[in-house]
Amino acid sequence: MSDVAIHLDALRVHYGHFAAVDGLTLAIKRGELFGLLGPNGAGKSTTIRVLIGQRLPTAGQARVLGLDVVRDWAAIKPRFGYVPDRENHFEEFSGRRNLEFFADLYATPRTRVLECLQLVELEDAADLPVRGYSLGMRRKLLLARALLHEPELLYLDEPTANLDIHSADVVHRILRERVAAGATVVLTTHDMDEVEKICDRVGIVCRGKLVALDSPLALKTAHTEHKADIETTLHERFTFDLDTAADRERLAELIRAGHVATMRTREFDFHATFLKLTGQEFE
Secondary structure, three states, rough: OOOOOEEEEEEEEEEOOEEEEEEEEEEOOOEEEEEEOOOOOOOOOHHHHHHOOOOOOOOEEEEEEEEOOOHHHHHHHHHEEEEEEOOOOOOOHHHHHHHHHHHOEEEOOOHHHHHHHOOOOOHOOOOOOOOHHHHHHHHHHHHHHHHOOOOOEEEEEEOOOOHHHHHHHHHHHHHHHHHOOOOEEEEEEEOHHHHHHHEEEEEEEEEEEEEEOOOOOHHHHHHHOOEEEEOOOOOOOOEOOOOOOHHHHHHHHHHHHEEEEEEEEEEEEEHHHHHHHHOOOOO
């Protein structure tokens, strides 16, 4: 069995003359929590739509679990779950009834409904009409629905949008648990902090192209300025390059002499990194 769950080969998706995805080549491993990171319009959601069968490739190929997403769609469809960026619940139904409807479509035992409601902490609201749910509750119900049949693949488009900190942490925990159980998870986001918290690897996309691919830590390490800004007890200000032996020694001398009043190291700046990688602002 290949260790690659998803393979995109020179994938292109056009809307008229506009290339939403522009020659994207990418391999996502089985059992990986992968983040597609980029601003609105970068091509993240369009890529997911190809993977879930909502959009045909204009050119190139997308393979999922060794199967072609166009030719082998019927075999792929039962093996993934999807959390869209826009909700599509039955408003007049309760949360429980919404999940029962989809459990029947998946031929999943209805006992699984309560399990999924408990996972996303909606069991107390299970019998309330969805039209009375908050935005965060609606997002969590989408996740519960995607988990019903315990899919091998899970696609999530901005999964923590409109969630409070606690609910976002619940979602993150569930995703890590799915990966620990052997599933592959792909999420789109424009939040570098979210990627850093939970993703094994991240692909940064801009205008339909992949501009960076690595672990969050490796990306931060590669693009963080290794500098220290200090102010001395005499109110002098200096910047030291921590990659330079001479600067490190000068800084150490000031510290040993007790002349450092304040010291601050440079933090990773994703917006500056995105500008450096793409030549444009992250918006």
